[in-house]
Structure formats: C-alpha cells, structure tokens
Amino acid sequence: MTDPTARHAPGRSGRQGQAPGQTQGQAYATADVARSVKTIRSLTSASFGKSTRNMVHFFGTRHGPSYGGGREERGTVQTAEPDDPVVVSVRQVHGTDVLVLDRPLSAGEQFLDGWDAIITNQVGMLVTIRTADCVPVLVADVAHRLVGAVHAGWRGAVRGIVAKSLRAMVERFGADFASLQVAMGPSVGPCCYEVDTPVLEQLPTDLPDASTILTRTSPRTGRLDLKALIRQQALSLGLADDRIHSVDLCTMCRSDLLFSYRRDGNVHGTMVNGIMLT
C-alpha cells in the first residue's frame, strides 16, 4: 500500500497532521514550508501505523532523531535511565546477517560484528538502522508481537536481506508470512537512481515483473526502483500486497528533508529509523 501522505511521528512535532511540504495558506506558502520542514524530526507511515497497534515506528529525517546514530554508539546498547526503552544499533556492512534479540538487554552491552537487520520479540527495545539512500524496511507482526528493522541497499536487496529477515521472524519466533507487515521508508527513488553494468549484472532475472524494477535508459544503464524489488521479494514469500506499505519520498529529490549519499557525499549524515514494541 503506497502511503504518499506520510505524517509526523506522534509527539515529535508541534505541527501534528501536516504532511511535509503541505501548507495551510497560500500567501505564506514558502515560509510555511520552510518552517514545517525544520520542525519535522521524523516521519511515519500512516497506513502501517494504523495496522500495527502497541508499537511505535519512525523514519528519521536530516533533522532527527539521533538515537544510536553516533559512530561511537553503534553496536553498544544505549538507554538514558534504567527504566527507559533500550536502543539497539549495529555496524552495517551491506551484508545479509540478521541479529536476533530474544532476551532483555541492558545499557552498555555490545554487538560488535556487522549486521544489516535486527529482529526482536522484546517489549521496550527500540531496534534501529541508519540509511541515506538505501531503503529502511521496518517489519511487524502484531499477532506474534515481533518487530524488525532492515537496512536494504542494492547489494543487500539483491542478496535477499529482506527475505532473510522475514524468514528469520518465522523460523526463530514463529511468525507466519501472512501476518507480517512491512513498511519501507524514504530512499533514493527511481526518479534519480541510475545504475550501470556492475549493478545490472547482479539483478535477479527470475522476478515475475522485472519491468517495474528497472527502466532501461541505455544498453548499459537503467533506473532502478529498489522498493519495487523489495516489494516483489516480499510478495513472493506470501505477504499480502496491502500489508506492504511505502513512504515514497526520494532522498535525492528532498534535500530540504532528507540526507542522500549520492547527492551530498558521505560527509553529511545518515537518518535513523526504528521500531519498538510498547
């Protein structure tokens, strides 16, 4: 389900219910846009949020939040106070390893290998991944009380990081594919993501509808829709189309709101995305 009207995460902005760039008056439109963008710290998928009760999720922007985002914090469990939720982040390596967290954690515990997905059945554990063009994929199973966060760039997506994460929720925690919900956040869109031979050669050739994933722009180049690739992978596992949600903002187009490695280089920053059982 496409969700073009991504809204603010509850409690994270003083301007509830207003989509990015959406203004209430014509005369001050420019000023309103500038002000509203500055106050947006994170986005949510409204449709995913409605169908995942007793959970919170967010897709970060260049204005925040910063949970677990600092280089020195990655791989170390953070919490402000003993009774606060714990925040888990990991060092991401564009691989396909899934970190499975099935026990309570305390501040200071460390996970120092590389992972690109975290899944958990623990209440009050905020699992986070960082992105800046790659697709942040949040996963939830309401019936089995499970959540996960996945970092899916083209390498990870082609190697099946999303499918591997969904399978891990089934095999390790007893979820079933029919009850899983997926939300994809802002990423570089097919409007801007031109790839060439090294990427094209590794795209899967056995997908049912490859034309939605790649639009050829020359014999050696094409525009890649990473979200369409991930959607097809999730559908092929048995997820229902209306349980696959998407916030279709492009990181390269929205310099006001989002970081982009391809646009800015990697000196600027990454956005933190997370989900938690409450």
Ligand SMILES: [Zn+2]
């Ligand atoms: Zn774009």
